[in-house]
Amino acid sequence: MTPLIEVENLTVQFKTDEGLITTVENVSFTLMKGEVLGLVGESGSGKSVTAKALMNLNAGNTVYSPESKITLHTDNGPVDVLSLKTPKELNVVRGGAISMIFQEPMASFAPAISIGKQMVEQLLLHSDMNKAEAKALSIEMLDRVGIKDAAKRFDQYAFELSGGMRQRAMIAMALSTKPSLLIADEPTTALDVTIQAQVIDLMKDLVAEFGMAILFITHDLGVIAQTADRVSVMYLGRILESGPVRDVIGKPAHAYTRGLINALPKLDDLDAPLTPIQGDIPSPLERPSGCVFHTRNPELKPGSRYEREVPPLTEVSPGHFAALFPEDVL
Protein backbone atom coordinates (compact mmCIF):
# COMPACT_ATOMS: atom_id res chain seq x y z
CA MET A 1 0.00 0.00 0.00
CA THR A 2 1.15 3.53 -0.71
CA PRO A 3 0.95 6.23 1.93
CA LEU A 4 -1.68 8.88 1.32
CA ILE A 5 -0.92 11.27 4.11
CA GLU A 6 2.02 11.34 6.50
CA VAL A 7 1.90 13.24 9.77
CA GLU A 8 5.26 13.71 11.47
CA ASN A 9 5.91 15.19 14.92
CA LEU A 10 2.75 17.24 14.87
CA THR A 11 2.65 19.63 17.81
CA VAL A 12 -0.19 22.13 18.01
CA GLN A 13 -0.49 24.93 20.52
CA PHE A 14 -3.10 27.64 20.92
CA LYS A 15 -2.32 31.18 22.01
CA THR A 16 -4.83 32.15 24.69
CA ASP A 17 -5.11 34.75 27.43
CA GLU A 18 -3.77 32.20 29.88
CA GLY A 19 -0.73 31.51 27.74
CA LEU A 20 0.21 28.83 25.24
CA ILE A 21 -1.93 25.71 25.56
CA THR A 22 -0.62 22.48 24.10
CA THR A 23 -3.41 20.42 22.57
CA VAL A 24 -1.45 18.01 20.36
CA GLU A 25 2.08 16.91 21.15
CA ASN A 26 4.45 15.02 18.91
CA VAL A 27 1.84 13.03 17.03
CA SER A 28 2.95 10.95 14.04
CA PHE A 29 0.97 8.56 11.90
CA THR A 30 0.61 7.47 8.31
CA LEU A 31 -2.63 6.78 6.54
CA MET A 32 -2.48 4.43 3.54
CA LYS A 33 -4.68 4.68 0.46
CA GLY A 34 -8.00 2.94 1.04
CA GLU A 35 -7.38 2.45 4.75
CA VAL A 36 -9.72 3.28 7.62
CA LEU A 37 -7.84 4.66 10.60
CA GLY A 38 -9.74 5.20 13.84
CA LEU A 39 -8.74 7.98 16.18
CA VAL A 40 -10.17 7.36 19.64
CA GLY A 41 -10.03 9.66 22.60
CA GLU A 42 -12.06 11.46 25.22
CA SER A 43 -12.90 15.13 25.11
CA GLY A 44 -9.79 17.26 25.17
CA SER A 45 -7.59 14.52 23.75
CA GLY A 46 -6.78 16.57 20.65
CA LYS A 47 -8.36 14.27 18.11
CA SER A 48 -10.38 16.96 16.36
CA VAL A 49 -7.44 19.40 16.39
CA THR A 50 -5.29 16.72 14.73
CA ALA A 51 -7.94 16.16 12.07
CA LYS A 52 -8.31 19.86 11.39
CA ALA A 53 -4.54 20.21 11.04
CA LEU A 54 -4.72 17.81 8.08
CA MET A 55 -6.75 20.45 6.25
CA ASN A 56 -4.89 23.37 7.84
CA LEU A 57 -8.25 24.34 9.28
CA ASN A 58 -7.32 25.36 12.82
CA ALA A 59 -8.08 28.91 13.96
CA GLY A 60 -5.78 31.92 13.63
CA ASN A 61 -4.31 31.59 17.12
CA THR A 62 -2.83 28.18 16.30
CA VAL A 63 0.92 27.65 16.53
CA TYR A 64 2.46 24.63 14.81
CA SER A 65 5.92 23.70 16.06
CA PRO A 66 8.72 23.97 13.45
CA GLU A 67 9.18 20.18 13.45
CA SER A 68 5.52 19.57 12.56
CA LYS A 69 5.11 18.24 9.06
CA ILE A 70 2.08 16.96 7.18
CA THR A 71 2.64 15.58 3.70
CA LEU A 72 -0.26 14.76 1.41
CA HIS A 73 0.56 12.60 -1.61
CA THR A 74 -1.53 13.66 -4.60
CA ASP A 75 -1.38 12.71 -8.27
CA ASN A 76 0.59 15.90 -8.83
CA GLY A 77 3.24 15.05 -6.25
CA PRO A 78 3.55 15.65 -2.50
CA VAL A 79 1.97 18.71 -0.87
CA ASP A 80 3.27 20.22 2.36
CA VAL A 81 -0.09 20.98 4.00
CA LEU A 82 1.08 23.23 6.82
CA SER A 83 2.92 25.59 4.44
CA LEU A 84 -0.21 26.34 2.38
CA LYS A 85 -1.27 29.94 2.79
CA THR A 86 -3.58 31.41 0.14
CA PRO A 87 -7.16 30.24 -0.28
CA LYS A 88 -6.27 28.99 -3.75
CA GLU A 89 -3.48 26.78 -2.42
CA LEU A 90 -5.67 25.58 0.43
CA ASN A 91 -8.39 24.51 -2.00
CA VAL A 92 -6.13 21.59 -2.92
CA VAL A 93 -6.72 20.07 0.51
CA ARG A 94 -9.96 21.67 1.67
CA GLY A 95 -12.72 19.92 -0.19
CA GLY A 96 -10.32 18.90 -2.97
CA ALA A 97 -8.23 15.93 -1.85
CA ILE A 98 -9.78 15.90 1.61
CA SER A 99 -13.43 16.19 2.65
CA MET A 100 -14.71 16.35 6.16
CA ILE A 101 -18.02 15.43 7.77
CA PHE A 102 -18.95 16.69 11.18
CA GLN A 103 -20.83 15.52 14.21
CA GLU A 104 -23.93 17.67 13.90
CA PRO A 105 -25.23 17.72 10.33
CA MET A 106 -27.82 20.37 11.17
CA ALA A 107 -25.06 22.79 12.06
CA SER A 108 -23.02 21.94 8.96
CA PHE A 109 -25.63 22.77 6.33
CA ALA A 110 -26.59 26.38 5.78
CA PRO A 111 -30.21 26.54 6.92
CA ALA A 112 -31.51 28.94 4.28
CA ILE A 113 -29.93 27.39 1.17
CA SER A 114 -31.31 24.19 -0.30
CA ILE A 115 -29.27 21.00 0.06
CA GLY A 116 -28.89 20.79 -3.70
CA LYS A 117 -27.60 24.31 -4.13
CA GLN A 118 -24.92 23.69 -1.50
CA MET A 119 -23.86 20.47 -3.19
CA VAL A 120 -23.64 22.12 -6.61
CA GLU A 121 -21.75 25.11 -5.24
CA GLN A 122 -18.86 23.04 -3.92
CA LEU A 123 -18.72 20.95 -7.09
CA LEU A 124 -18.39 24.09 -9.21
CA LEU A 125 -15.59 25.19 -6.92
CA HIS A 126 -13.62 21.97 -6.93
CA SER A 127 -14.20 20.53 -10.40
CA ASP A 128 -14.61 21.80 -13.95
CA MET A 129 -18.19 20.63 -14.21
CA ASN A 130 -20.95 22.94 -15.38
CA LYS A 131 -24.12 23.48 -13.40
CA ALA A 132 -26.19 20.81 -15.11
CA GLU A 133 -23.49 18.16 -14.69
CA ALA A 134 -23.00 19.13 -11.06
CA LYS A 135 -26.73 18.80 -10.44
CA ALA A 136 -26.88 15.41 -12.11
CA LEU A 137 -23.93 14.15 -10.07
CA SER A 138 -25.38 15.54 -6.82
CA ILE A 139 -28.67 13.75 -7.37
CA GLU A 140 -26.81 10.57 -8.25
CA MET A 141 -24.75 10.84 -5.04
CA LEU A 142 -27.86 11.41 -2.89
CA ASP A 143 -29.33 8.32 -4.49
CA ARG A 144 -26.12 6.33 -3.85
CA VAL A 145 -26.16 7.04 -0.11
CA GLY A 146 -29.66 5.63 0.07
CA ILE A 147 -31.83 8.73 0.01
CA LYS A 148 -35.11 7.95 -1.73
CA ASP A 149 -36.63 10.52 -4.07
CA ALA A 150 -33.22 12.13 -4.50
CA ALA A 151 -34.44 14.63 -7.09
CA LYS A 152 -37.07 15.92 -4.67
CA ARG A 153 -34.67 16.01 -1.70
CA PHE A 154 -32.22 17.99 -3.83
CA ASP A 155 -34.52 21.03 -3.61
CA GLN A 156 -35.27 20.68 0.10
CA TYR A 157 -33.67 22.40 3.06
CA ALA A 158 -31.73 20.80 5.93
CA PHE A 159 -34.63 21.19 8.39
CA GLU A 160 -36.88 19.10 6.16
CA LEU A 161 -34.65 16.04 6.54
CA SER A 162 -34.46 13.66 9.49
CA GLY A 163 -31.19 13.34 11.41
CA GLY A 164 -30.04 10.20 9.67
CA MET A 165 -30.96 11.55 6.27
CA ARG A 166 -29.10 14.80 6.93
CA GLN A 167 -25.96 12.86 7.81
CA ARG A 168 -26.37 10.83 4.61
CA ALA A 169 -26.73 14.04 2.60
CA MET A 170 -23.59 15.34 4.31
CA ILE A 171 -21.73 12.18 3.30
CA ALA A 172 -23.06 12.45 -0.26
CA MET A 173 -21.82 16.02 -0.44
CA ALA A 174 -18.42 15.15 1.01
CA LEU A 175 -17.94 12.28 -1.42
CA SER A 176 -19.18 14.00 -4.58
CA THR A 177 -15.80 15.70 -5.14
CA LYS A 178 -14.17 12.24 -5.03
CA PRO A 179 -11.71 13.03 -2.24
CA SER A 180 -8.86 10.64 -1.58
CA LEU A 181 -9.32 11.16 2.17
CA LEU A 182 -12.53 11.54 4.11
CA ILE A 183 -12.26 12.86 7.67
CA ALA A 184 -15.29 11.83 9.70
CA ASP A 185 -15.39 13.67 13.03
CA GLU A 186 -17.84 11.84 15.33
CA PRO A 187 -20.21 11.30 12.38
CA THR A 188 -22.58 9.04 14.32
CA THR A 189 -22.43 10.50 17.83
CA ALA A 190 -25.55 12.64 17.49
CA LEU A 191 -27.53 9.82 15.90
CA ASP A 192 -29.73 7.11 17.38
CA VAL A 193 -28.20 3.61 17.44
CA THR A 194 -30.42 2.28 14.68
CA ILE A 195 -29.45 5.20 12.41
CA GLN A 196 -25.82 4.89 13.49
CA ALA A 197 -25.83 1.29 12.29
CA GLN A 198 -27.08 2.42 8.87
CA VAL A 199 -24.42 5.13 8.59
CA ILE A 200 -21.66 2.67 9.56
CA ASP A 201 -22.89 0.24 6.90
CA LEU A 202 -23.01 3.01 4.35
CA MET A 203 -19.47 4.18 5.08
CA LYS A 204 -18.14 0.62 4.78
CA ASP A 205 -19.84 0.20 1.40
CA LEU A 206 -18.44 3.49 0.20
CA VAL A 207 -14.87 2.59 1.14
CA ALA A 208 -15.26 -0.62 -0.82
CA GLU A 209 -16.73 1.24 -3.78
CA PHE A 210 -14.63 4.42 -3.97
CA GLY A 211 -11.43 3.11 -2.39
CA MET A 212 -10.80 6.26 -0.43
CA ALA A 213 -9.11 6.45 2.97
CA ILE A 214 -11.08 7.45 6.05
CA LEU A 215 -9.87 9.03 9.26
CA PHE A 216 -12.65 8.08 11.65
CA ILE A 217 -12.71 10.13 14.84
CA THR A 218 -14.87 8.95 17.70
CA HIS A 219 -14.96 8.34 21.43
CA ASP A 220 -16.86 5.08 20.89
CA LEU A 221 -14.65 1.98 20.81
CA GLY A 222 -17.53 -0.15 19.56
CA VAL A 223 -17.91 2.00 16.46
CA ILE A 224 -14.14 1.80 15.86
CA ALA A 225 -14.15 -1.99 16.23
CA GLN A 226 -16.81 -2.18 13.54
CA THR A 227 -15.26 0.23 11.04
CA ALA A 228 -11.51 0.71 11.34
CA ASP A 229 -8.51 -1.32 10.14
CA ARG A 230 -6.12 0.38 12.52
CA VAL A 231 -6.72 2.55 15.56
CA SER A 232 -4.76 5.19 17.46
CA VAL A 233 -5.73 5.99 21.04
CA MET A 234 -5.16 9.61 22.08
CA TYR A 235 -5.08 11.16 25.52
CA LEU A 236 -4.23 14.80 26.30
CA GLY A 237 -2.73 15.36 22.88
CA ARG A 238 -0.54 12.30 22.68
CA ILE A 239 -0.95 8.94 20.99
CA LEU A 240 -0.65 6.36 23.77
CA GLU A 241 -1.31 3.27 21.69
CA SER A 242 -1.81 2.43 18.04
CA GLY A 243 -2.04 -0.66 15.92
CA PRO A 244 -4.40 -3.08 14.14
CA VAL A 245 -7.88 -2.77 15.64
CA ARG A 246 -8.02 -6.45 16.72
CA ASP A 247 -4.76 -6.20 18.65
CA VAL A 248 -5.46 -2.88 20.34
CA ILE A 249 -8.97 -3.78 21.49
CA GLY A 250 -8.29 -7.47 22.04
CA LYS A 251 -4.88 -7.16 23.71
CA PRO A 252 -4.53 -3.55 24.88
CA ALA A 253 -0.96 -2.84 25.98
CA HIS A 254 -1.41 0.58 27.58
CA ALA A 255 -3.16 1.08 30.92
CA TYR A 256 -5.26 3.88 29.43
CA THR A 257 -6.68 1.68 26.66
CA ARG A 258 -7.40 -1.05 29.21
CA GLY A 259 -9.06 1.57 31.42
CA LEU A 260 -11.29 2.75 28.56
CA ILE A 261 -12.38 -0.81 27.78
CA ASN A 262 -13.06 -1.64 31.44
CA ALA A 263 -15.15 1.50 31.84
CA LEU A 264 -17.47 0.48 28.99
CA PRO A 265 -20.73 -1.21 29.92
CA LYS A 266 -20.81 -4.49 28.01
CA LEU A 267 -24.03 -6.16 27.02
CA ASP A 268 -22.68 -9.70 27.06
CA ASP A 269 -21.62 -9.51 30.70
CA LEU A 270 -24.12 -7.65 32.86
CA ASP A 271 -22.42 -8.66 36.12
CA ALA A 272 -19.08 -7.12 35.22
CA PRO A 273 -18.49 -4.09 37.43
CA LEU A 274 -18.04 -0.75 35.69
CA THR A 275 -14.55 0.38 36.54
CA PRO A 276 -13.98 4.08 36.04
CA ILE A 277 -10.51 5.42 35.36
CA GLN A 278 -9.52 7.04 38.65
CA GLY A 279 -9.29 10.81 38.91
CA ASP A 280 -10.36 13.47 36.44
CA ILE A 281 -8.90 14.59 33.14
CA PRO A 282 -6.34 17.29 34.05
CA SER A 283 -6.95 20.77 32.72
CA PRO A 284 -4.95 21.56 29.57
CA LEU A 285 -3.22 24.29 31.59
CA GLU A 286 -1.79 21.69 33.96
CA ARG A 287 -0.37 19.10 31.60
CA PRO A 288 1.38 16.37 33.58
CA SER A 289 5.09 15.96 32.91
CA GLY A 290 6.44 12.65 31.65
CA CYS A 291 3.69 10.31 30.49
CA VAL A 292 0.52 12.46 30.31
CA PHE A 293 -1.50 9.60 31.79
CA HIS A 294 0.72 8.92 34.82
CA THR A 295 -1.51 10.92 37.22
CA ARG A 296 -4.40 8.53 36.64
CA ASN A 297 -2.54 5.30 36.03
CA PRO A 298 -3.26 2.85 38.88
CA GLU A 299 -0.54 0.46 37.71
CA LEU A 300 2.37 2.82 38.38
CA LYS A 301 4.32 2.93 41.62
CA PRO A 302 5.12 6.38 43.08
CA GLY A 303 8.41 7.72 41.77
CA SER A 304 8.32 5.70 38.55
CA ARG A 305 10.11 6.81 35.41
CA TYR A 306 6.78 7.76 33.82
CA GLU A 307 6.45 10.78 36.10
CA ARG A 308 9.52 12.45 34.63
CA GLU A 309 10.28 10.97 31.24
CA VAL A 310 8.09 10.72 28.19
CA PRO A 311 7.91 7.06 27.17
CA PRO A 312 8.56 6.34 23.48
CA LEU A 313 6.13 4.43 21.29
CA THR A 314 7.51 0.92 21.63
CA GLU A 315 6.49 -1.97 19.39
CA VAL A 316 4.52 -4.54 21.37
CA SER A 317 3.66 -6.90 18.53
CA PRO A 318 4.00 -6.39 14.77
CA GLY A 319 2.55 -2.98 13.90
CA HIS A 320 1.18 -2.50 17.43
CA PHE A 321 2.82 0.30 19.43
CA ALA A 322 2.28 1.62 22.96
CA ALA A 323 3.79 4.51 24.90
CA LEU A 324 5.79 2.31 27.26
CA PHE A 325 9.45 2.02 28.16
CA PRO A 326 10.94 -1.11 26.56
CA GLU A 327 11.41 -2.82 29.94
CA ASP A 328 7.62 -2.74 30.47
CA VAL A 329 6.82 -4.51 27.24
CA LEU A 330 6.00 -8.14 27.95
Add this chain to the structure above:
Amino acid sequence: MSEPLIKVDNLSIHFPLGRRLFGEPPILKAVDQVNLEIEKGAFYGLVGESGSGKTTLGRAILRAAPISGGSVHYNDGEVSYNVEELNKTELRDYRSRAQLIFQDPYAALSPRMTVRDIIAEPLELMKITKSREETDERVREIAAKCRLNLEHLRRFPHAFSGGQRQRISIARALVCGPKFVVADEAVAALDVSIQADILNLLKSLQRDLDLTILFISHDLSVVAHVCDYVSVMYHGKIMEQAPTRALFANPGHDYTRSLLSAIPSLDPDRPLKAKVYAPEG
Protein backbone atom coordinates in the same frame (compact mmCIF):
# COMPACT_ATOMS: atom_id res chain seq x y z
CA MET B 1 -46.45 -6.36 47.28
CA SER B 2 -46.61 -2.84 48.67
CA GLU B 3 -48.08 0.00 46.69
CA PRO B 4 -45.71 1.41 44.05
CA LEU B 5 -44.06 4.79 44.60
CA ILE B 6 -45.13 6.00 41.17
CA LYS B 7 -48.12 4.67 39.33
CA VAL B 8 -48.77 6.00 35.84
CA ASP B 9 -52.21 5.16 34.46
CA ASN B 10 -53.15 5.58 30.85
CA LEU B 11 -51.08 8.75 30.64
CA SER B 12 -51.29 10.81 27.45
CA ILE B 13 -49.52 14.01 26.57
CA HIS B 14 -50.65 15.64 23.36
CA PHE B 15 -49.33 18.79 21.77
CA PRO B 16 -51.39 20.61 19.15
CA LEU B 17 -49.29 21.42 16.07
CA GLY B 18 -49.96 25.04 15.18
CA ARG B 19 -53.44 26.54 14.78
CA ARG B 20 -56.10 26.19 12.16
CA LEU B 21 -58.68 28.78 11.23
CA PHE B 22 -61.32 26.07 10.96
CA GLY B 23 -61.42 22.79 12.76
CA GLU B 24 -58.95 21.14 15.07
CA PRO B 25 -55.20 21.34 14.49
CA PRO B 26 -53.28 18.09 14.01
CA ILE B 27 -52.03 16.60 17.25
CA LEU B 28 -48.64 15.22 18.20
CA LYS B 29 -49.03 12.34 20.60
CA ALA B 30 -45.75 12.67 22.53
CA VAL B 31 -46.91 10.16 25.10
CA ASP B 32 -49.80 7.90 24.24
CA GLN B 33 -51.69 5.89 26.88
CA VAL B 34 -48.70 4.82 28.89
CA ASN B 35 -48.95 2.63 31.99
CA LEU B 36 -46.08 2.00 34.32
CA GLU B 37 -45.39 1.31 37.96
CA ILE B 38 -42.18 2.15 39.75
CA GLU B 39 -41.64 0.23 42.97
CA LYS B 40 -40.05 1.90 45.95
CA GLY B 41 -36.27 1.58 45.83
CA ALA B 42 -36.21 0.64 42.14
CA PHE B 43 -33.61 1.73 39.63
CA TYR B 44 -36.06 1.94 36.75
CA GLY B 45 -34.81 2.35 33.20
CA LEU B 46 -36.70 4.12 30.43
CA VAL B 47 -35.11 3.53 27.04
CA GLY B 48 -35.92 5.00 23.67
CA GLU B 49 -34.54 6.85 20.71
CA SER B 50 -34.83 10.59 20.20
CA GLY B 51 -38.44 11.62 19.80
CA SER B 52 -39.79 8.55 21.57
CA GLY B 53 -41.36 10.65 24.34
CA LYS B 54 -39.16 9.37 27.17
CA THR B 55 -38.16 12.85 28.38
CA THR B 56 -41.74 14.16 28.14
CA LEU B 57 -42.95 11.19 30.17
CA GLY B 58 -40.29 11.79 32.83
CA ARG B 59 -41.22 15.45 33.05
CA ALA B 60 -44.93 14.72 33.26
CA ILE B 61 -44.28 12.52 36.28
CA LEU B 62 -42.55 15.51 37.86
CA ARG B 63 -45.44 17.81 36.83
CA ALA B 64 -43.12 19.66 34.47
CA ALA B 65 -45.04 18.80 31.30
CA PRO B 66 -48.76 19.26 30.66
CA ILE B 67 -50.84 16.12 31.15
CA SER B 68 -53.61 15.65 28.57
CA GLY B 69 -55.18 12.49 29.94
CA GLY B 70 -54.74 9.74 32.46
CA SER B 71 -53.11 10.06 35.86
CA VAL B 72 -49.86 9.92 37.78
CA HIS B 73 -50.06 8.76 41.34
CA TYR B 74 -47.30 9.29 43.89
CA ASN B 75 -47.24 7.50 47.26
CA ASP B 76 -44.16 7.41 49.46
CA GLY B 77 -45.89 6.22 52.64
CA GLU B 78 -45.92 9.73 54.16
CA VAL B 79 -47.97 11.47 51.53
CA SER B 80 -50.03 10.39 48.58
CA TYR B 81 -50.64 12.68 45.62
CA ASN B 82 -52.48 12.68 42.36
CA VAL B 83 -49.76 14.55 40.55
CA GLU B 84 -52.06 16.01 37.88
CA GLU B 85 -54.30 17.63 40.53
CA LEU B 86 -51.72 19.16 42.89
CA ASN B 87 -52.48 22.61 44.30
CA LYS B 88 -49.80 25.19 44.97
CA THR B 89 -48.77 24.10 48.47
CA GLU B 90 -48.88 20.43 47.56
CA LEU B 91 -46.81 21.12 44.46
CA ARG B 92 -44.13 22.81 46.53
CA ASP B 93 -43.99 19.80 48.80
CA TYR B 94 -43.94 17.46 45.79
CA ARG B 95 -40.99 19.37 44.35
CA SER B 96 -38.95 18.56 47.43
CA ARG B 97 -39.86 14.87 47.12
CA ALA B 98 -39.38 14.41 43.37
CA GLN B 99 -36.35 15.89 41.66
CA LEU B 100 -34.60 15.98 38.29
CA ILE B 101 -30.97 15.49 37.28
CA PHE B 102 -30.17 17.08 33.94
CA GLN B 103 -28.22 15.75 31.00
CA ASP B 104 -25.70 18.48 30.39
CA PRO B 105 -23.76 19.58 33.46
CA TYR B 106 -22.26 22.42 31.42
CA ALA B 107 -25.65 24.01 30.77
CA ALA B 108 -27.33 23.16 34.07
CA LEU B 109 -25.07 25.12 36.43
CA SER B 110 -25.06 28.89 36.59
CA PRO B 111 -21.55 30.17 35.85
CA ARG B 112 -22.00 33.13 38.21
CA MET B 113 -22.77 31.20 41.38
CA THR B 114 -20.36 29.36 43.62
CA VAL B 115 -20.86 25.64 43.96
CA ARG B 116 -22.10 26.17 47.52
CA ASP B 117 -24.79 28.60 46.31
CA ILE B 118 -25.78 26.30 43.47
CA ILE B 119 -26.31 23.37 45.81
CA ALA B 120 -28.02 25.53 48.47
CA GLU B 121 -30.46 27.22 46.08
CA PRO B 122 -33.21 24.56 46.23
CA LEU B 123 -33.15 24.65 50.06
CA GLU B 124 -33.48 28.42 50.09
CA LEU B 125 -36.14 28.58 47.39
CA MET B 126 -38.28 25.93 49.02
CA LYS B 127 -37.59 27.39 52.47
CA ILE B 128 -36.66 23.97 53.79
CA THR B 129 -33.95 25.14 56.15
CA LYS B 130 -34.42 27.74 58.89
CA SER B 131 -30.96 29.28 59.13
CA ARG B 132 -27.81 29.74 57.11
CA GLU B 133 -25.98 27.35 59.42
CA GLU B 134 -28.51 24.64 58.80
CA THR B 135 -28.31 25.22 55.04
CA ASP B 136 -24.53 25.02 55.14
CA GLU B 137 -24.67 21.81 57.06
CA ARG B 138 -27.08 20.19 54.61
CA VAL B 139 -24.93 21.37 51.70
CA ARG B 140 -21.74 19.98 53.23
CA GLU B 141 -23.41 16.69 54.03
CA ILE B 142 -24.71 16.06 50.52
CA ALA B 143 -21.50 17.38 48.92
CA ALA B 144 -19.49 14.83 50.89
CA LYS B 145 -21.83 12.05 49.74
CA CYS B 146 -21.27 13.19 46.15
CA ARG B 147 -17.51 13.22 46.73
CA LEU B 148 -17.04 16.99 46.61
CA ASN B 149 -14.81 18.51 49.25
CA LEU B 150 -15.14 21.76 51.19
CA GLU B 151 -12.67 23.54 49.01
CA HIS B 152 -14.76 22.74 45.94
CA LEU B 153 -17.76 24.54 47.45
CA ARG B 154 -16.07 27.93 47.27
CA ARG B 155 -15.26 27.68 43.58
CA PHE B 156 -17.25 28.42 40.44
CA PRO B 157 -18.42 25.73 38.00
CA HIS B 158 -15.92 26.68 35.29
CA ALA B 159 -13.12 25.28 37.43
CA PHE B 160 -14.55 21.76 37.20
CA SER B 161 -14.39 18.95 34.69
CA GLY B 162 -17.50 17.31 33.24
CA GLY B 163 -17.59 14.54 35.82
CA GLN B 164 -17.21 16.90 38.76
CA ARG B 165 -19.92 19.16 37.36
CA GLN B 166 -22.28 16.23 37.10
CA ARG B 167 -21.53 15.43 40.76
CA ILE B 168 -22.44 19.03 41.62
CA SER B 169 -25.69 18.77 39.74
CA ILE B 170 -26.51 15.49 41.47
CA ALA B 171 -25.81 17.10 44.85
CA ARG B 172 -28.14 19.96 43.95
CA ALA B 173 -30.92 17.55 43.03
CA LEU B 174 -30.51 15.54 46.22
CA VAL B 175 -29.97 18.32 48.76
CA CYS B 176 -33.63 18.69 49.63
CA GLY B 177 -33.85 14.99 50.45
CA PRO B 178 -36.08 13.73 47.63
CA LYS B 179 -37.48 10.20 47.60
CA PHE B 180 -37.75 10.05 43.83
CA VAL B 181 -35.31 11.29 41.20
CA VAL B 182 -35.61 11.42 37.43
CA ALA B 183 -32.14 11.20 35.86
CA ASP B 184 -32.63 12.32 32.27
CA GLU B 185 -29.66 11.15 30.18
CA ALA B 186 -27.49 11.92 33.20
CA VAL B 187 -24.37 10.36 31.71
CA ALA B 188 -24.94 10.98 27.99
CA ALA B 189 -22.69 14.05 27.85
CA LEU B 190 -19.81 12.44 29.75
CA ASP B 191 -16.69 10.65 28.61
CA VAL B 192 -16.63 6.87 29.13
CA SER B 193 -13.99 6.94 31.85
CA ILE B 194 -16.16 9.31 33.88
CA GLN B 195 -19.52 7.83 32.92
CA ALA B 196 -18.69 4.67 34.89
CA ASP B 197 -17.82 6.80 37.92
CA ILE B 198 -21.14 8.69 37.84
CA LEU B 199 -23.13 5.48 37.35
CA ASN B 200 -21.43 3.90 40.36
CA LEU B 201 -22.09 7.07 42.37
CA LEU B 202 -25.80 7.02 41.47
CA LYS B 203 -25.98 3.37 42.48
CA SER B 204 -24.40 3.98 45.87
CA LEU B 205 -26.48 7.11 46.54
CA GLN B 206 -29.59 5.14 45.72
CA ARG B 207 -28.69 2.62 48.44
CA ASP B 208 -27.50 5.16 51.03
CA LEU B 209 -30.36 7.61 50.66
CA ASP B 210 -33.06 5.06 49.91
CA LEU B 211 -33.88 6.67 46.58
CA THR B 212 -36.09 5.53 43.77
CA ILE B 213 -34.62 6.49 40.41
CA LEU B 214 -36.18 6.77 36.97
CA PHE B 215 -33.18 6.54 34.69
CA ILE B 216 -33.93 7.84 31.19
CA SER B 217 -31.40 6.91 28.54
CA HIS B 218 -30.90 6.09 24.89
CA ASP B 219 -27.99 3.82 25.76
CA LEU B 220 -29.08 0.21 26.22
CA SER B 221 -25.76 -1.01 27.54
CA VAL B 222 -25.74 1.60 30.31
CA VAL B 223 -29.32 0.75 31.25
CA ALA B 224 -28.50 -2.96 31.25
CA HIS B 225 -25.81 -2.35 33.83
CA VAL B 226 -27.55 -0.11 36.32
CA CYS B 227 -31.30 -0.68 36.12
CA ASP B 228 -33.30 -3.52 37.57
CA TYR B 229 -36.43 -2.94 35.51
CA VAL B 230 -36.77 -1.50 32.00
CA SER B 231 -39.46 0.01 29.80
CA VAL B 232 -38.75 0.46 26.10
CA MET B 233 -40.50 3.41 24.45
CA TYR B 234 -41.10 4.09 20.78
CA HIS B 235 -43.23 6.89 19.28
CA GLY B 236 -44.91 7.69 22.58
CA LYS B 237 -45.90 4.14 23.40
CA ILE B 238 -44.31 1.53 25.64
CA MET B 239 -43.25 -1.42 23.54
CA GLU B 240 -41.98 -3.72 26.26
CA GLN B 241 -41.63 -3.78 30.04
CA ALA B 242 -39.56 -6.39 31.84
CA PRO B 243 -36.94 -6.98 34.51
CA THR B 244 -33.58 -6.00 32.99
CA ARG B 245 -32.09 -9.47 32.84
CA ALA B 246 -35.15 -11.00 31.24
CA LEU B 247 -35.34 -8.19 28.70
CA PHE B 248 -31.74 -8.47 27.59
CA ALA B 249 -31.62 -12.26 27.68
CA ASN B 250 -34.83 -12.64 25.81
CA PRO B 251 -36.24 -9.48 24.21
CA GLY B 252 -39.91 -9.99 23.49
CA HIS B 253 -40.61 -7.17 21.08
CA ASP B 254 -39.27 -6.68 17.55
CA TYR B 255 -38.35 -3.10 18.32
CA THR B 256 -36.25 -4.12 21.33
CA ARG B 257 -34.51 -6.71 19.16
CA SER B 258 -33.77 -4.12 16.50
CA LEU B 259 -32.32 -1.74 19.12
CA LEU B 260 -30.12 -4.48 20.55
CA SER B 261 -28.91 -5.56 17.13
CA ALA B 262 -27.79 -2.00 16.32
CA ILE B 263 -25.25 -1.76 19.14
CA PRO B 264 -21.76 -2.07 17.68
CA SER B 265 -19.80 -4.91 19.30
CA LEU B 266 -16.25 -4.43 20.58
CA ASP B 267 -15.29 -7.54 18.68
CA PRO B 268 -14.39 -6.72 15.05
CA ASP B 269 -15.15 -10.33 14.14
CA ARG B 270 -18.78 -9.93 15.15
CA PRO B 271 -19.95 -7.55 12.44
CA LEU B 272 -22.92 -5.33 12.95
CA LYS B 273 -26.13 -6.84 11.58
CA ALA B 274 -28.77 -4.31 12.44
CA LYS B 275 -32.36 -5.45 12.04
CA VAL B 276 -34.65 -2.71 10.84
CA TYR B 277 -37.86 -2.25 12.79
CA ALA B 278 -40.60 -1.36 10.32
CA PRO B 279 -44.03 -1.53 11.92
CA GLU B 280 -46.94 -1.96 9.57
CA GLY B 281 -49.03 1.05 8.68
